[in-house]
Amino acid sequence: xxxxxxVLSGPVLxxxxxxxxxxxxxxxxxxxxxxxxxxxxxxxxGSHAYRGRxxxxxxxxxxxxxxxxxxxxxxxxxxxxxxxPADRPSAVLLRAGEVVDGLEHARERRGSSDRDxxxxxxxxxxxxxxHLSHDGTDLxxxxxxxxxxxxxxxxxxxxxxxxxxxxxxxxxxxxLTGDPTVSTYRPAAPTRRRx
DNA sequence: CCCGTGATTCTCT
DNA sequence: GAGAATCACGGGC
Numbered sequence: 001x002x003x004x005x006x007v008l009s010g011p012v013l014x015x016x017x018x019x020x021x022x023x024x025x026x027x028x029x030x031x032x033x034x035x036x037x038x039x040x041x042x043x044x045x046g047s048h049a050y051r052g053r054x055x056x057x058x059x060x061x062x063x064x065x066x067x068x069x070x071x072x073x074x075x076x077x078x079x080x081x082x083x084x085p086a087d088r089p090s091a092v093l094l095r096a097g098e099v100v101d102g103l104e105h106a107r108e109r110r111g112s113s114d115r116d117x118x119x120x121x122x123x124x125x126x127x128x129x130x131h132l133s134h135d136g137t138d139l140x141x142x143x144x145x146x147x148x149x150x151x152x153x154x155x156x157x158x159x160x161x162x163x164x165x166x167x168x169x170x171x172x173x174x175x176l177t178g179d180p181t182v183s184t185y186r187p188a189a190p191t192r193r194r195x
Numbered sequence: 196c197c198c199g200t201g202a203t204t205c206t207c208t
Numbered sequence: 209g210a211g212a213a214t215c216a217c218g219g220g221c
Binding site: 037039046047048056070072073074075076078080093095109120121122123161162163164186188189 | 214215216217218
């Protein structure tokens, strides 16, 4: 049976759907992933890595199996799992999940209905208590761990990515068909010009 | 639909 | 450097 690192080092479009049903745990809270999105290396205009390495995206250029966390819109954190071969900066954005352990703690952090605890990339981070200090964390040890699902999680759907201005139409979003914790689809906000 | 919110990145100098 | 645009979002109406 291949190890976590072996699975995650494959091509991002193969790895992303395999992360559905996997469990990401931070201390007492665990989330079963129900929706993810692929960002594929230097040729993907939607990826943070598209314009090369910066301080923010540096961990995308490192080994697979670590968490890439960034802060955006002045208030939200989003988490990705770095995947693919080491020379290719690819990652899988964790868009939504179901809280399967530490429900009380997740409720304290979120103050929402149970369905919405991790329904969206920033909500997922908030429910898990993941923030910038976790950027670059290795997921195979420590208090932040990823466990792959034992078998196929069920039907998987594919569709366009959410909220990007560039290359959103690539059907690189994967989710568990019919799962209620999958995020609501919001197309990218139109670019507003200052007037 | 609107808009908060502030770090990051871009585009000039 | 400075100033401006951008932003893989979410809550509220």
